[in-house]
Structure formats: structure tokens, C-alpha cells
Amino acid sequence: MYRMTILYSPPADGDVAAFRRYYEATHIPVAQRMAGLTGWNLSWIDTPETPYILVAELYANSADAMSAILASPEGMAASADLDNFVTSPVHFLTGEEIEVRLS
Numbered sequence: 001m002y003r004m005t006i007l008y009s010p011p012a013d014g015d016v017a018a019f020r021r022y023y024e025a026t027h028i029p030v031a032q033r034m035a036g037l038t039g040w041n042l043s044w045i046d047t048p049e050t051p052y053i054l055v056a057e058l059y060a061n062s063a064d065a066m067s068a069i070l071a072s073p074e075g076m077a078a079s080a081d082l083d084n085f086v087t088s089p090v091h092f093l094t095g096e097e098i099e100v101r102l103s
Contacts, residue, residue, distance in 0.1 A: 001038070001059055001060075001061070001096070001097045001099070002059070002060050002061065002062050002063050002065065002066050002094070002095070002096055002097065003057055003058065003059055003094070003095065003096075003097040004057070004058045004060075004066060004092060004093070004094045005055060005056070005057050005092070005093040005094075006054075006055070006056040006057075006058070006090060006091070006092055006093075007052045007054075007055055007090065007091040007092075007093070008052060008053055008054040008055075008056070008086070008088075008090055009051055009052060009053065009088035009089045009090065010051075010052075010053045010088060011085075011086075011087045011088055012087040012088050013087065016053055019053070019085060020044070020054075022084070022085040023054070023085065026081070026084070026085075027078070027081055027082075027085065030074075030077055030078050030081045031078045031081075033074040033077070033078075034058075034069050034070075034072065034074045034075050034078055035069070035072070035074065036060060036065055036068065036069040036072075037058055037059060037060055037069060038059045038060055038061060039059045040056065040057060040058045040059060041056070041057045042054065042055070042056050042057075043055040043056075043057075059097070063094070063096075066094065
């Protein structure tokens with residue numbers, strides 16, 4: 001499994017509620033059009049010591065599959081939509097995910 005982790009910093013104006021409203025009402029529907037993802041998770045961070053407010057994890061079968069998803073018109077639309085609401089640094093981390101199950 002291949003994962004892209006996206007770390008969102010708080011908006012420059014500090015209006016986390018407006019950021020979340022836009023993300024949930026507008027960005028998620030745009031991102032849901034990306035065919036080929038095998039799943040995704042969102043974690044809204046409430047730990048004040050961290051520099052992030054949201055961690056989004058997108059999953060694909062391989063690095064090549066993730067690249068194709070992001071290069072698709074739908075992937076490019078999701079990427080372009082970031083300019084509509086992101087005003088602080090966003091970090092993208094990619095790599096193979098290895099799941100370890102505890103017995």
C-alpha cells in the first residue's frame with residue numbers, strides 16, 4: 001500500500017472554523033472525484049502544541065498508481081483547489097505503508 005500524508009498548518013488568519021467548513025463542504029467533494037484511491041482518512045488535530053490542524057492520508061495501491069491519480073484531471077483539480085483555502089504551509093509526505101498488527 002502507498003500513502004500520501006498531507007499536513008495542514010492553521011490558516012494565516014487563524015480562522016480554523018472557516019478552514020474546516022471550506023474543507024468539508026468544498027474540498028472533500030472535489031477530492032472524492034479522484035478515481036483510483038483505495039481509501040483516505042482525516043484527523044482533525046486538537047493538540048495545541050502541534051503546528052498542524054489537519055492530517056489527511058490518501059491511499060493507493062502503489063507509487064505509480066498515486067502518481068497517475070494526482071496527474072489525472074480530478075487530481076489536478078483537487079490540487080488547484082488548495083489555492084482557494086490554504087494560506088499557510090502544507091507538507092506532503094509520501095511512501096510505502098507497512099501495516100503491523102498486534103496479536
